[in-house]
Amino acid sequence: MTTVGILYPGFSAEDDYPRAERLLGDGSRLPLVHTLMREDAHRVDALLDVGSEDILADGAKAVAASGGPLDSIVWACTSGSFVFGWDGAQAQVAALQEVARVPASSTSFAFVDACRALGVESVAIGATYPADVAERFVEFLGKAGIRVLTMTPRGIVTAAEVGTLTEDVVLDFAAAVAADAPGADAVLLPDTALHTIELLDRLDERADRPVLTANQVSVWQGLRLAGDERRRSGLGRLFAA
Missing domain, CATH: 3.40.50.12500 (Rossmann fold)
Structure with a gap:
């Protein structure tokens, strides 16, 4: 165990x-x-x-x-x-x-290591954060040699609000991020305030590629x-x- x-x-x-x-x-x-x-x-x-x-x-x-x-x-x-x-x-x-x-x-x-484990070289990011915070994640991934093709911020200031987003909103968000970057190997949803654990297989299906989430x-x-x-x-x- x-x-x-x-x-x-x-x-x-x-x-x-x-x-x-x-x-x-x-x-x-x-x-x-x-x-x-x-x-x-x-x-x-x-x-x-x-x-x-x-x-x-x-x-x-x-x-x-x-x-x-x-x-x-x-x-x-x-x-x-x-x-x-x-x-x-x-x-x-x-x-x-x-x-x-x-x-x-x-x-x-963990995001970096997960990308490496899956052979992911390019990603699309769906960030719940404001853009200035999300850009720091883009820079962080760049240090690891991971190319960010697109970054879509939702501009939500508090984790508490992120935690209220419904399943349909999360699934639709991931699908939209994937559609905006057809060449990306994976979609990344980087906020641990976002409920995703029970959606993981559905997220992959909607995005038609791996969706890596924070939790x-x-x-x-x-x-x-x-x-x-x-x-x-x-x-x-x-x-x-």
């Missing part, structure tokens, strides 16, 4: 993780701790605070205390990691690993770091590969 500690900022789509546990169906556990979010805002200064070293250290200690021995730990926040830039995000993960004493990663690096890649990355790379159904092409 694999146990992946999840550090999740605030409250929006954290229920995707118990849903993922059920879909994994093999006893793997995803104990989750809500880390401090002083301000719910997709704004650079607020995101730098959300992903600060002291907040993640407190979260790591809490999830280890509540979830028992961990096999890995993931900072499940894309914008709260890529906003630090490539080097800053690496330092963030290194500090988290030092505190947790298990392999660690963040959702931003999906976070779970996948945690399992991978723990050495658990079994194929699984019901969680999109990433898990089926």
Whole structure:
């Protein structure tokens, strides 16, 4: 049984993780701790605070205390990691690993590793964030050699609002992003505030290519770091590969 500690900022789509546990169906556990979010805002200064070293250290200690021995730990926040830039995000993960004493990663690096695992070289991004924040994700992916063909921002400021988007809205958004970039190898939906876990196979079907979502890649990355790379159904092409 694999146990992946999840550090999740605030409250929006954290229920995707118990849903993922059920879909994994093999006893793997995803104990989750809500880390401090002083301000719910997709704004650079607020995101730098959300992903600060002291907040993640407190979260790591809490999830280890509540979830028992961990096999890995993931900072499940894309914008709260890529906003630090490539080097800053690496330092963030290194500090988290030092505190947790298990392999660690963040959702931003999970996207990169998931793209590499699927052989994805070009992507279309459907970002719920404002454009200035989303552009930082484009830059982050560029550091990894991933070409962003299109980036479509929805301009939503708070994670709480993102968490209210309905299944139909999410599916239609992914399909529209895919249609705007027929040459993209995959569609990326980078916000962990977006409910996607129960939509993954449908998202792939609507986009006619892999759709990588933030909560999906976070779970996948945690399992991978723990050495658990079994194929699984019901969680999109990433898990089926």
